[in-house]
Amino acid sequence: MEVLFQVLLVLLLAKVLGEFVERLGYPAVLGEVLTGLVLGFFLIQDNTEVLSFLAELGAIFLLFTAGYGEVHLRDLKASSKKAMVATLFQILVAFASGFLLGWYFDLGFLTSMFMGVAFSPTSIGVVVKTLVDMDYLSSKPGTMMLTTAIFDDIIGIFLLSVVVTMAQYDQIPSMMQILVIAGKLMFFIVVMAILGRYVFSRLFTYIHRMHVKESIFAFVVIVALFSAYFAEVMGLHAVIGAFIGGVLLSDIPLAKIENVQSKVSGVAYGIFVPIFFAYIGLSIDPATFYSIGLFTVLVVMMALLGKLLGGFAGARMIGFDNNDSLIFGTGLMARAGVELVVISIGREMGIVTDELFSAIVLMVAVSLLVSPVLLKMAIGRKQASTQNV
Amino acid sequence: MASISGSGYQVQAEKNGSKDQASLQEDCLTVCISTIMSTDLITLVESDPMERILEIFDQYHHHTYPVVSADNELLGIIDQNIILQILLVSRMPRVHHTHLMAVRSIGEDARGVMIPHPVTISSDMGLCNAAELMVKHRIDRFCVVDDTKLVGMISKHDIIKEIYRIRSID
Numbered sequence: 001m002e003v004l005f006q007v008l009l010v011l012l013l014a015k016v017l018g019e020f021v022e023r024l025g026y027p028a029v030l031g032e033v034l035t036g037l038v039l040g041f042f043l044i045q046d047n048t049e050v051l052s053f054l055a056e057l058g059a060i061f062l063l064f065t066a067g068y069g070e071v072h073l074r075d076l077k078a079s080s081k082k083a084m085v086a087t088l089f090q091i092l093v094a095f096a097s098g099f100l101l102g103w104y105f106d107l108g109f110l111t112s113m114f115m116g117v118a119f120s121p122t123s124i125g126v127v128v129k130t131l132v133d134m135d136y137l138s139s140k141p142g143t144m145m146l147t148t149a150i151f152d153d154i155i156g157i158f159l160l161s162v163v164v165t166m167a168q169y170d171q172i173p174s175m176m177q178i179l180v181i182a183g184k185l186m187f188f189i190v191v192m193a194i195l196g197r198y199v200f201s202r203l204f205t206y207i208h209r210m211h212v213k214e215s216i217f218a219f220v221v222i223v224a225l226f227s228a229y230f231a232e233v234m235g236l237h238a239v240i241g242a243f244i245g246g247v248l249l250s251d252i253p254l255a256k257i258e259n260v261q262s263k264v265s266g267v268a269y270g271i272f273v274p275i276f277f278a279y280i281g282l283s284i285d286p287a288t289f290y291s292i293g294l295f296t297v298l299v300v301m302m303a304l305l306g307k308l309l310g311g312f313a314g315a316r317m318i319g320f321d322n323n324d325s326l327i328f329g330t331g332l333m334a335r336a337g338v339e340l341v342v343i344s345i346g347r348e349m350g351i352v353t354d355e356l357f358s359a360i361v362l363m364v365a366v367s368l369l370v371s372p373v374l375l376k377m378a379i380g381r382k383q384a385s386t387q388n389v
Numbered sequence: 390m391a392s393i394s395g396s397g398y399q400v401q402a403e404k405n406g407s408k409d410q411a412s413l414q415e416d417c418l419t420v421c422i423s424t425i426m427s428t429d430l431i432t433l434v435e436s437d438p439m440e441r442i443l444e445i446f447d448q449y450h451h452h453t454y455p456v457v458s459a460d461n462e463l464l465g466i467i468d469q470n471i472i473l474q475i476l477l478v479s480r481m482p483r484v485h486h487t488h489l490m491a492v493r494s495i496g497e498d499a500r501g502v503m504i505p506h507p508v509t510i511s512s513d514m515g516l517c518n519a520a521e522l523m524v525k526h527r528i529d530r531f532c533v534v535d536d537t538k539l540v541g542m543i544s545k546h547d548i549i550k551e552i553y554r555i556r557s558i559d
Binding site for chain 2: 022069124125128129131132133135137138142143146149150208216251252253254256257258259260
């Protein structure tokens with residue numbers, strides 16, 4: 001009964017606070033994390049095993065829907081080499097700023113790697129609204145941001161899979177161990193690609209003829225869970241498998257029927273994903289907020305600056321002017337989904353400490369609050385300089 | 390009232406001198422999609438610019454248009470929902486501002502805005518099967534494809550019209 005009440009409270013408050021934050025002009029994820037923080041402070045202190053399991057499903061569905069609904073392999077093929085240069089450079093700078101910060105504070109190789117991975121991805125969805133409002137979506141930096149975002153998730157997931165596999169070793173892996181990691185990853189991707197190309201597509205031609213209710217929807221969920229489980233068996237994390245499973249289904253017409261997509265989205269964003277974000281808030285130890293020190297401030301600053309400078313320099317390298325490069329850099333500062341998945345995995349593995357966990361959640365919250373404002377300012381600066389010419 | 394249900398439908402059908410349910414279904418089984426699909430299609434070519442796409446939506450009143458390559462291979466579809474989302478992108482709430490929507494809204498040609506991989510059927514499929522698929526998966530229309538080439542389209546309206554025609558035959 002207590003569990004039912006917990007789930008009821010989390011969902012109710014996540015939707016109410018999410019709506020409130022949306023109305024203020026910020027993404028609902030902020031309200032959902034706040035839900036967990038508030039409930040953790042006042043009501044839910046223990047017995048969170050069921051919530052923890054539902055949150056794990058939330059992370060799986062979050063990454064599955066990212067692959068299933070958003071990533072199109074054809075877009076990857078169509079994107080230019082120039083975009084690749086800017087993308088790789090900004091990810092490299094963001095990763096380095098996280099890794100070096102961890103190294104500087106003597107957090108150890110693995111924790112520093114997790115910091116680097118958590119600093120790397122971008123949540124482009126956060127600033128799309130600003131780009132649309134300022135009529136800048138089809139501008140040079142706007143289209144480049146959209147191309148970059150396609151690679152961002154994929155590179156982020158790749159880095160996560162490397163670091164999760166590395167976490168099985170207690171020290172910097174040897175050459176042999178790196179080869180084993182690469183071999184496992186390759187094996188997983190090859191098996192999944194074969195399943196996607198030859199098995200899943202044929203399977204769905206039989207599934208859609210089944211007489212039981214919701215057969216296609218059920219099998220889409222089954223593929224998500226299978227991919228997640230198979231990744232775990234291969235020593236990767238479930239979310240990595242879920243993402244790849246989603247990408248493979250995104251090209252199968254029967255698995256992408258609008259009616260099925262809407263049900264998958266309903267299960268993900270109506271139930272599990274808000275629970276995942278709320279559980280992030282619930283996992284924050286309030287005591288860490290009383291002791292916010294230089295480390296937390298530096299985590300926030302370096303994460304934001306890493307993207308800003310990396311994006312700026314990457315755009316300059318491919319010939320953008322200062323204003324466009326600044327717009328590109330600020331547009332990449334927002335973090336949300338994948339970053340929170342990364343640190344929750346790190347925490348679950350005992351690699352990310354409470355202090356680091358809270359610092360990165362705070363960094364995500366600050367990035368969500370400031371990036372649309374800074375992006376507006378950067379676009380305003382460009383418009384002012386154009387008018388002066 | 391044109392309500393058709395259960396035995397009421399049969400009584401009405403007998404009064405009209407039309408077929409009963411069983412023989413109607415038997416007849417439907419023998420009808421092939423190729424005989425009733427629309428073949429006089431308005432299609433978009435992958436390189437058609439947005440202006441052309443909007444012109445087509447303004448000029449004709451279909452819900453969905455197929456997008457084909459130069460050699461008539463079906464690549465995707467563009468429907469009224471996509472056009473509305475693109476036209477009203479700035480009016481949409483934040484939840485609709487996904488990466489995919491953003492990419493579509495700056496798409497310059499039909500390939501850039503279409504929904505790839507629509508569910509298709511082949512022209513030798515029976516009328517009953519097509520109707521069953523439409524109802525089961527809540528799909529209003531199918532592109533009919535033979536060997537990756539677009540050969541026609543079939544909507545719920547076409548199927549209802551055909552069933553009505555079969556019913557009326559003595």
